[in-house]
Amino acid sequence: MRHLLDTKTLSRDAALRILDVAEDMADTQQREVKKLPTLRGKTVVNLFFEDSTRTRISFEAAAKRLSADVINFSAKGSSVSKGESLQDTAQTLQAMGADAVVMRHGASGAPRTLATSGWITAGVVNAGDGTHEHPTQALLDAFTIRKRRFGADSRGRDLSGLAVTIVGDILHSRVARSNVWLLHTLGANVTLVAPPTLVPQDVSAWPVRVLYDLDEAVAEAPDALMMLRIQIERMNAAYFPTEREYSRHWGLDATRLAGLAADSIVMHPGPMNRGLEISADAADSSRSTVLDQVANGVSVRMAVLYLLLAGERDDDGSAA
Amino acid sequence: MTALGHAAESGSSATETLLFRGASLEGTGALDLLVEDGMIVETGVGLSRAGATVVDVEGLVMLPGLVDLHTHLREPGYEASETVLTGSRAAAAGGYAAVFAMPNTSPVADTAGVVEQELALGEAAGFVTVQPIGAVTVGQKGERLAELGAMADSRARVRVFSDDGFCVWDPLIMRRALEYVKAFDGVIAQHAQDPRLTEGAQMNEGVVSAELGLAGWPAVAEESIIARDVLLAEHVGSRLHVCHLSTAGSVEIIRWAKRRGVNVTAEVTPHHLLLTDELARGYDARFKVNPPLRREEDVLAVREGLADGTIDIVATDHAPHPPEAKACEWQAAANGMVGLESALRVVQLAMVDTGLITWPDVARIMSREPARIGRLEGFGTPLTAGHAASVTFYDPSPVRTFSTHDLRGRSTNSPYLGRELPGEVRWTLHRGVPTVVDGALLDEPGVRA
Amino acid sequence: MSTRTVLHEADIARALTRISHEILESNKGPQNLVILGIPTRGVTLAERIGSLVSEFGGESVPVGSLDVTMYRDDLHRNPTRSPRPTQIPPGGIDGRVVVLVDDVLFSGRSIRAALDALQDIGRPAVVRLATLIDRGHRELPIRPDFVGKNLPSARDERVFVRLAEVDGEEYVSIEGR
Numbered sequence: 001m002r003h004l005l006d007t008k009t010l011s012r013d014a015a016l017r018i019l020d021v022a023e024d025m026a027d028t029q030q031r032e033v034k035k036l037p038t039l040r041g042k043t044v045v046n047l048f049f050e051d052s053t054r055t056r057i058s059f060e061a062a063a064k065r066l067s068a069d070v071i072n073f074s075a076k077g078s079s080v081s082k083g084e085s086l087q088d089t090a091q092t093l094q095a096m097g098a099d100a101v102v103m104r105h106g107a108s109g110a111p112r113t114l115a116t117s118g119w120i121t122a123g124v125v126n127a128g129d130g131t132h133e134h135p136t137q138a139l140l141d142a143f144t145i146r147k148r149r150f151g152a153d154s155r156g157r158d159l160s161g162l163a164v165t166i167v168g169d170i171l172h173s174r175v176a177r178s179n180v181w182l183l184h185t186l187g188a189n190v191t192l193v194a195p196p197t198l199v200p201q202d203v204s205a206w207p208v209r210v211l212y213d214l215d216e217a218v219a220e221a222p223d224a225l226m227m228l229r230i231q232i233e234r235m236n237a238a239y240f241p242t243e244r245e246y247s248r249h250w251g252l253d254a255t256r257l258a259g260l261a262a263d264s265i266v267m268h269p270g271p272m273n274r275g276l277e278i279s280a281d282a283a284d285s286s287r288s289t290v291l292d293q294v295a296n297g298v299s300v301r302m303a304v305l306y307l308l309l310a311g312e313r314d315d316d317g318s319a320a
Numbered sequence: 321m322t323a324l325g326h327a328a329e330s331g332s333s334a335t336e337t338l339l340f341r342g343a344s345l346e347g348t349g350a351l352d353l354l355v356e357d358g359m360i361v362e363t364g365v366g367l368s369r370a371g372a373t374v375v376d377v378e379g380l381v382m383l384p385g386l387v388d389l390h391t392h393l394r395e396p397g398y399e400a401s402e403t404v405l406t407g408s409r410a411a412a413a414g415g416y417a418a419v420f421a422m423p424n425t426s427p428v429a430d431t432a433g434v435v436e437q438e439l440a441l442g443e444a445a446g447f448v449t450v451q452p453i454g455a456v457t458v459g460q461k462g463e464r465l466a467e468l469g470a471m472a473d474s475r476a477r478v479r480v481f482s483d484d485g486f487c488v489w490d491p492l493i494m495r496r497a498l499e500y501v502k503a504f505d506g507v508i509a510q511h512a513q514d515p516r517l518t519e520g521a522q523m524n525e526g527v528v529s530a531e532l533g534l535a536g537w538p539a540v541a542e543e544s545i546i547a548r549d550v551l552l553a554e555h556v557g558s559r560l561h562v563c564h565l566s567t568a569g570s571v572e573i574i575r576w577a578k579r580r581g582v583n584v585t586a587e588v589t590p591h592h593l594l595l596t597d598e599l600a601r602g603y604d605a606r607f608k609v610n611p612p613l614r615r616e617e618d619v620l621a622v623r624e625g626l627a628d629g630t631i632d633i634v635a636t637d638h639a640p641h642p643p644e645a646k647a648c649e650w651q652a653a654a655n656g657m658v659g660l661e662s663a664l665r666v667v668q669l670a671m672v673d674t675g676l677i678t679w680p681d682v683a684r685i686m687s688r689e690p691a692r693i694g695r696l697e698g699f700g701t702p703l704t705a706g707h708a709a710s711v712t713f714y715d716p717s718p719v720r721t722f723s724t725h726d727l728r729g730r731s732t733n734s735p736y737l738g739r740e741l742p743g744e745v746r747w748t749l750h751r752g753v754p755t756v757v758d759g760a761l762l763d764e765p766g767v768r769a
Numbered sequence: 770m771s772t773r774t775v776l777h778e779a780d781i782a783r784a785l786t787r788i789s790h791e792i793l794e795s796n797k798g799p800q801n802l803v804i805l806g807i808p809t810r811g812v813t814l815a816e817r818i819g820s821l822v823s824e825f826g827g828e829s830v831p832v833g834s835l836d837v838t839m840y841r842d843d844l845h846r847n848p849t850r851s852p853r854p855t856q857i858p859p860g861g862i863d864g865r866v867v868v869l870v871d872d873v874l875f876s877g878r879s880i881r882a883a884l885d886a887l888q889d890i891g892r893p894a895v896v897r898l899a900t901l902i903d904r905g906h907r908e909l910p911i912r913p914d915f916v917g918k919n920l921p922s923a924r925d926e927r928v929f930v931r932l933a934e935v936d937g938e939e940y941v942s943i944e945g946r
Contacts, residue, residue: 001849008531017851024836024852033889038839066839086648107651108522108533109603116602117647130651132533155854174533200530201538306839311849 001307003115003124006133007182012158015185019143020155021303022296029065029299039068042309045098047089048127049075049105054270055127055137058294059102062301068309071098086110090119098122100309108132108174123308131172137269138178140300142186144289145224147296148265160187165217167193167250168228168277169239171200175269176228180208193217195250197239214250221261227252227268227278247276257282265289336766338754339369340747342378343713345679345703350378355709358752362705377713380746383683385417385710387690387699389480389587390509390563390635391660393419393450395441396434397426402640402730404441404450407660410638410729411448412755412765414660415745417710418449418691418699419638423460424485430455430466432474439476446765447755451696454478456497456508460486465497472504479695482509484563485610487545489515494549498558505695507585509561510549512570513611517541522651524597524612532600534650537612539567546570550577550584561693562586564637566611568621575630585693587635588622590659590666591735595619599735605646605653606735609639626685627676633689636663640731658734661726665741668716673742698751713747720744728761775920776941781901781932784917785814788899789821791915795897796866799826803862803893805835806870807883808853813932814901815870831858835869835890840882857890867893868915872930874900877911902941904928 001014028036044063046056056072063070073093086105093101100123103111108130115124128134145162146154164183170176170192183190184207191209192199199210211217218225230250232243240246247253252266257279260266266278266287274280283290340353352367353360362369393407402410404421411419421438423429429438435452442450454471458464460483471478481501488494488510497508518541523529525536546562550573553560562574565586574586591609596616599607607613625631639656646653659666667686671677677685683700691700701707722736748756753766762768776784796802799822806815812834819832838844838852869883880898887893899915904922920943922928927944 021851024839024854027855028839028889031890035889036839037885038844085644086652087644105649107649109651110649112603113605113649130533177531177533201525201536202527202530205527205531307849310844312845312847 001123004135004304004308005111005115005124005126007135007138007178007185008133010135010182010185012185015139015142015182016156016158018139018300018303018307019146021306022139022143022299023155025302025306026296026299035065035067037067038306039063039066039309042068042099043071043097044068044100044102044305045071045073045093045122047073047093047101047103049103049110050128052104052128054294055104058297059127059301061298062305065298065302066305068305071096086114087117087119090114090117094120094122100125100305102127104128106130125304125308128174130174131177132174133178134174135178135182136297136301136304137175138182139304140293140297141179141226141267141269142182143296143300144267144293145265147292148289149223158186159183162188162224163191163220163222164188164224164226165191165193165220165222166226166228167214167217167252169198169230169234170194170228171198172231172234173228179226180206191217191220191222193250195240195246198234214256215259218256218259222264224265224267225252225260227266229269229271229273230277232273232276243276251276252278252282254279254281257285257287260287267293269293336754337369337372339367339372339374340377340382340713341367341374342376343380343382345382345683351382353382353703353711355711355749355752358709360703360705360707360709360711363703375747377746379717380713380715381679382703383415383679383712383714384687384700384703385712385748385750386415386664386686387694387696388416388419388636388638388660388663389633389690389694390484391419391421391638392424392640392656393421393438394640395425396437400642404438405445406728406730407638407640408442408445408447408450409761410658410660410727412748412750413728413745413761414662415664415712415714415748415756416448416660417712417748417750418451418696419660420451420453420480420694422453422482422484423455428455428459429453430458430460432467432470432476435471435476435478436474446753448750449696449699451694452476452478453480453482453509456481456483456488457493462486462488462490462493465493465500468497468500468506469504472506479504479506480509480561480693481506482511482563484509484511487511487513487515489545491548491552495552495556498553498560499556502558507559507561507693509563510545511563512542512545512549514541514545521612523600523608524614526597526615528597528600532603534600537610539569539614539618542567542611543569543573546573550574550582553584554580554582558583560584564589564592564611564635565622565631566592566614566618568618571621571625571630574625578630585632585689586630587633588626588631589637590634590663590670591657592622593619593626593634593670594666595735600650603650605648605650606657606733606737608650608653608655609657610655623670623674623676626671627681633685633693634663634667635690636660640729641733642731646733656733658727658729658731661728662722662734662736662741664714664745665722665743666736668743669741672716709749709752711747711749712745715744715746716742718742718744770944770946772942772944774940774942776918778939781917781939781941784901785817786821788915788917789818789825792818792822792868792897792899793826795914799823799828799830801864801866801894802830802868803858803860803865804830804832804868804870805857806832807879808834808836810872810930810932810935811870813934814872818870818899831860833858835883835886837879837882837886840885842878842882855886862887862891862893864892864894866895866897868897868899870899872900873902873904873928874898874913875904875906877907877909880911881909901930902928
C-alpha cells in the first residue's frame, strides 16, 4: 500500500486486510508490553493543518506503539500560518526524512495533491481532508461494528447484510462519505438521514437510501446507528433554523434510543455535542461504542502504518 | 475615429508585399490574396505581382484575423502572470489579430487614464490590436458606476464594459448601466454569477462535487442572473452581452430571449465546448475555472447553441496564472486557463471535425461577430480588395500533442497539455504586418530573419 | 532442477515421536511445559508434538502459536507480510519452560525474532527450540535443542516441508539449482 487517501478506491481485499491486521494489533495492546519493534527507525510526521487533538494523538500512539519516531507539525503558529505553501512545507518534511506523512487539511483533495505532486517520496495517509474523506475513521468504524457483531470470530469477515444508518450533516461530512464507500464495499446496506439542506444536491450515484425522518429510520431497526456531530455555526448559513429544532428532529434522544433493537449499537466519531445530536443517556449507554471506537482507532491506525511502511515500498499510487 | 485610425498614427511597418497563393475559405474555391501597405489590394485566381513575396498556402484555410472579445492581459499590476506584450504574442500565435482586454487589472481599468495606458501598451507591442474593456463600476465593487462616458470618449474608445471576475449583482446598478451606455452604443458584458448562491464555490454542483467534497457552483446561479438581465435589457431597450455562457439552461434562456427580440449576444469559451467536470477528479487545479467546467449535457447543449446561432461567438477568457497559483490544493488555487494559443484548434476539434459547423461559420464566430459586438472597426471585414489585411492562414490537417512549446505567453496553466489537438496556425497578419510566419511567431512584428 | 525427497510421511512421524520423548527426557517430565509453534507449519508441528508429549507424559501440555512477523529484521526487503495470530495459552509463559517449534531452521533470524516477541509477552524460565529440519547456514549464534533431521544444503537450494493439515500431503524435499 503506497498511500491511503480514501475508501472510495479501497478494494474489499485491501479493506479486509487492514481490518484483520488491526485484529493482531489489538491483541498486542492487551499485553503488558504494548510496544512492537516493527517500525523502528521509521519517521512518521503528523502534518495537521487543522486542529485535532484526538486524531493526532491516536496516530501518534499508533506510530509509537510500533516504535516509529513521531514528529508533530501543526499549522498554527508555524510558517504555514504565515503563508508557506503546501509545496514548501512538504519539501521541508522530505528533507527531514519523513517516511510517512499523516495529513489533515481543510481543503478537500489536499492529500491527493501532495501524494501525486512528486514533492515527497513518503507515503501519505489522509487523516481528514476538507469535506471529502477520513478513511481511517471509516475503517475503525467498520472494525468496531464487526467486533461488536462477531467478537473473537471477526477475522476474515465482512459486513454483508448489516444495516447501518448514518445521521447528520452529510453534506459537510468526510466521515459520512468514507463510511458510505467502505460500508458498501464490505457488503452493508447504508441509509442516510438528514434535513434536506444537509444532503448533497445529487447523491443519485451513491449506494445509499436517503430519508429525512429519523423516527422512520429507527423503526427499521438498523444494526448500527451512527450519529454525526452537527456544527452549530451551520445555523447561520440557514441550513436549519435553530439548535432546538435540529435536536428535536434529528437528535438521538431517550425515546429513539429505546426504540432501537436490542443488539443495535450507537456510534459517534466524536467529539460529541451531548444534548444536541446525541443525548447523554445514549452516549453513555451500553449500546454506545464511542470508547471502543477510540481504542479501535489506535489498532486500525497501527495496521495502516504497518501496511504502509513495513514492506518494500511499491511504486504504484493505489492502495494495495 | 476608427481602429484603423490608431494604426495610421502609430505607423505600421507593412513594407513587404505578400502574395498568398491557393488558400480557401472552405466551400469557396481556392483564391490568391495580394497584400500591400496593410490592405488587401487584389483577390483572384492566378495573380502575380512583380516584387511580391509569394507564399504557397495551398490547402490551408483562410480566415479573417481572429478577434477575441474576452482576454485577461494582467497588465497593469499582475505582470508576473502576463503582460500586454506577452499576451499579444500568445494571441498572434493563436491566429488572433485583435483582443479585448478585461479591466480586472491593478489598478482596475475604470478610468480614461488606465484604458489609454493599456491601449498604448498594445500599440507599442504591435502584435495585435489591443482594445481595452472598461469596468462597469468603480473598482469593480458593484456600488457606483465608473466614468463610462470618459472611457468611451478617450483615445481607447471603449465600447464594451464589464466587471468580469465579478457579477454586477445589484439589479438597480445593472439597469442603470444598461441604460447609460446606450448614449454611446456601448454594451455591458455580464459575468453571470449570483454571489450568494456561489459563496466558497469550487466546481460545478452535481454528482462529481458531491463525491469530491468540493463546494458546488450551481447552474442556477448563472441562469438566474441571465434571465434577470435579458428582461432588464428588454425593458430598457439596451444591448446586453453574456460572457462565458456554460450551461444548457443558459442556452435555453438566450434562445427564448432572442425569440422575443431582446438585443442580447452571448459567448462561449473553447474549454466549455470540450471539457467536463469529471476532470476535477484527481483535484488537478489546471481544471479549476470560473464559470466551472460543467456536465456532458451542458457541453453538448452549448455546442448546439453555438452551431445554431443562439451563442454568437467564441471568446477565450484567456486567464494566465503563475505556477504557485495552480500547483497547490484545489481550494487554494486560482480560477482560470490560458486559451489564446489553443482556441482555434479546440474549436476545430469540438465544432468543425464533429460536423456541427463549417469554416465560414468559424470566420463568423471568431472574427466577424466579435468585432461587430465590440464595435471594433477594421476587423472581421471581408477578405476582398479594399479591406484591412488582418488574415489568418490555418492548416487543419496535422494532429499534434499540445505542450508548453505551443504556449507563447508568460504562463503555462493550460488544460490541454499532453492532449492531442488538430491544426496549426501557419500565418497571422495584423493589418498587413506578419506576426506568425510558416508556423513560427516572429520576435518582432513584420521583421523576418 | 532436481528435487529429492528426504523425509517421507513415516519418517516425519518417527522424528516427531523422538523429539517428543527428548523433550520429556530433558525436562524430566511434562510439568511446566508450554509448546509454541511459529506460523505457519511450526504451529501444525507444535500441535502434533504437544499431543504426543501429553500422551507420553501423562499430562495435558498447553500448546499455542507465536507470530514473529512484527519482530523480523528483513521486513523492508520483502513485500508486506500479513501477520498471523499469536495465541498464548491461558497459563501464560511467565516462569514456564517454553519450547519453540519451527519447521526449518536456517539463518536463525526467525528464532531471534521469536525470542524478542517472547520477551514482550512475559519472562519464561527457560526457552528451548525444536525444529523438524536443521539445514545449516546460521547467521546468528542460535542452536536447536531438538532436531528431526540434520539436512546439509547449499545456500541456494530450497527446502520444502509439506504437512497434511496444511498442504494435503506429507513430505520434506530439497530442490537443487
